[in-house]
Amino acid sequence: MSRKRDGQINIVLQHQTRSQSESKSQLHFTENSPFKHIDLEFSSFVAMNKLKQTIKEIYATIVINQKRKEVGLACTKQVLHMLFKGNPGTGKTTVARKLAKIYFDMNLLSKGHFIEAERADLVGEYIGQTAQKTRALIQKAMGGILFIDEAYSLARGGEKDFGKEAIDTLVKHMEDNHNDFVLILAGYPYEMERFLTLNPGLQSRFPFILDFKDYEVDQLMDIARQMASEREYELTKEAERELRSHLLKKTQETTRNFSNARYVRNIIEHGIRMHAVRLLCKDNYVTEDLIKLTGQDLQVNHHYNQR
């Protein structure tokens, strides 16, 4: 389902349909626990409290706006375009994909599909081609979320670069009130800051700028446990100890290339393969052995030089 670097576009269609009888104000609005479904959608995400809070604020604003409208009070249109700043593996893509579903459920988007793109998908090679490519992409994203990763690369070549044409085209369409799409630009914090400085008009067009912080060791450990248990595995105490001390070392290195939760996912997935090989070479094992990932399986040192 995911593509990269080959110029194709990743489209994930949500498999829901909305019945005609569902109206905006009815949807998921239960007076006692109005945020229950948001908590549910984000239950598999460790930490990220600020982000969860922001989504709840958007949700509350929309529902209350709807209530205000019903009694004839003024209500402002909520602009939902967002900027995600964060290092690799901090959950930017996963959250954006989840938002497509939530916004669809909230009736803010008509289709709720998710399109992931990068510079090459927007920028052409000759004059005029960029605007055309960008418009076509926006067209595809109508009703859903257009997520542009490493968005700062659109500004990389300065004034003469066609990236600027892509930015201008995006901005033009973002402003169009009829447009039923949400634009999310993502990238490394420093580069995104710089991108905003180079394009001062942009900041005000993104009411939501979210910081995806690097995870602390405890959070990475929670993520590891969560990833294992999602796959119906468990880490032994010894595996946890080894992983923890390995992550402590990795996070203390000052390389900004550490890929956070993705790094942990790679260790768990590799560990599951090593576990399979180990068990297959044994003649007898019990159910417990099928579940437990040991320190030997995780082979943390094997990963040391990876990001």
Ligand SMILES: Nc1ncnc2c1ncn2[C@@H]1O[C@H](COP(=O)(O)OP(=O)(O)O)[C@@H](O)[C@H]1O
């Ligand atoms: N808070 C979190 N809780 C659980 N898993 C997470 C969390 N953040 C990231 N992940 C997982 O880490 C991996 C990398 O996340 P991703 O969204 O691709 O990061 P980014 O787009 O910022 O590089 C994914 O498998 C994702 O599910």
Ligand SMILES: [Mg+2]
């Ligand atoms: Mg990503």
